[in-house]
Amino acid sequence: MYHNSLLSKGMVATMLAQFFSAFADNAIFFAILAYIRKLQYPEWSESALQIGFVIPFIILSPFVGQFADCMSKGKVMMISNAMKLLGAACICLNFSPFIGYFLVGVGAAGYSPAKYGILGELTSGNNLVKANGLIEASTIAAILLGSLAGGHLADMNVSASLLACVLMYGFAVIANIFIPKLPAARKDIQWNIKSMIKDFSKTVHIILNNKLVLYTLLGTSLFWGAGVTLRFLLILWVPAVLNITDIATPTNLNAVVAIGIVIGAGLASLLVSINNTLRCIPAGIMMGIAVIAFTLQSNLIACYILLIVIGALGGFFLVPLNALIQKIGKDLVGAGSVISVQNLSEYTTMMVMLGLYTVAVSFKISIITIGVSFGALFAIVIFLLWLGLKKNAINKSIKNVN
Secondary structure, three states, X not given: OOOOOOOOHHHHHHHHHHHHHHHHHHHHHHHHHHHHHHOOOOOHHHHHHHHHHHHHHHHOHHHHHHHHXXXXXXXXXXXXXXXXXXXXXXXXXXXXXXXXXXXXXXXXHHHHHHHHHOHHHHOOOOHHHXXXXXXXXXXXXXXXXXXXXXXXXXXXXXXXXXXXXXXXXXXXXXXXXXOOOOOOOOOOOOOOHHHHHHHHHHHHHHHHOOHHHHHHHHHHHHHHHHHHHHHHHHHHHHHHHHOOOOOHHHHHHHHHHHHHHHHHHHHHHHHOOOOOHHHHHHHHHHHHHHHHHHHXXXXXXXXXXXXXXXXXXXXXXXXXXXXXXXXXXXXXXXXXXXXXXXXXXXXXXXXXXXXXXXHHHHOOOOHHHHHHHHHHHHHHHHHHHHHHHHHOOHHHHHHHHO
């Protein structure tokens, strides 16, 4: 059921649940990073930790979309946040941090299709872009505060930072209770692995044959692949360029990027509608150029400014593409199902980009060279994506869907 008010009870509950969940997601990364450094794990374990989080998204991609569509999405979000809570609790109880973070990844994989899919059920039309702006603003505010809290708490007391994550996941579960029980998007799902994989394959086939959705998926995938690479780039860039070795400084820089994304998401919700999504693409090209400029900086004030610019360009680039995927995907295969394919695409891209980054680091390539190459490659690929979207007459296609 659609609601005329953008800030309905369901939207407010969804935003709060997303805030608490995303806060913990970002705090726990830096808390575990401090934890494995305290226990003197080898350097490769830092990227391996992130890979362990990403793997569930790829493995579970045939199932999570159908899981999100087969019941009320608020209930799906609650179950997923409970799984994250379990993973965080395991680490607090001295289980392997890799197992705990893997469980957090399982919860996050189930959570994502419901989080975005529910927006199309709570609102409609151009309010969908605004709702995406709100949920992204809530997410990035959580990234900002979660990263800061995780990094600074971890420098003071690792156990306290991990316990704070458990508490925030608990708040997310409570917020999920207040989301209205919406009807399931699909009633025809068969709960056996063979039929679910077959259904997922059919969804992938439909999406691959829709060039508009395919190019849009590529855009969001590149953004998140760039985001995870930039996070690790900052972790090595700070000691190499600024000669600072704590956990707090990289988290501060990640938080600055988050401030920019909030600004960009807000501007996108005001300046971009579902009928002119193409205007967000040049921001992605400029984002890659800004990464190059940042990598070559050593002046701290200039670095902060450039990171805000990078974040703002990224937010402006991402929000309209997410709204477009939800709009067209809902009509093609169901919102939850298309977002599960989106997760597969995005997290596979993360794995590839993080793998390339890890190989570059292992070959002792300088962090400056890695950053410049990364920014240039991102700008070039987004430019090619822009040409592809233009070729497929994006604005005309969107109007035909309406």
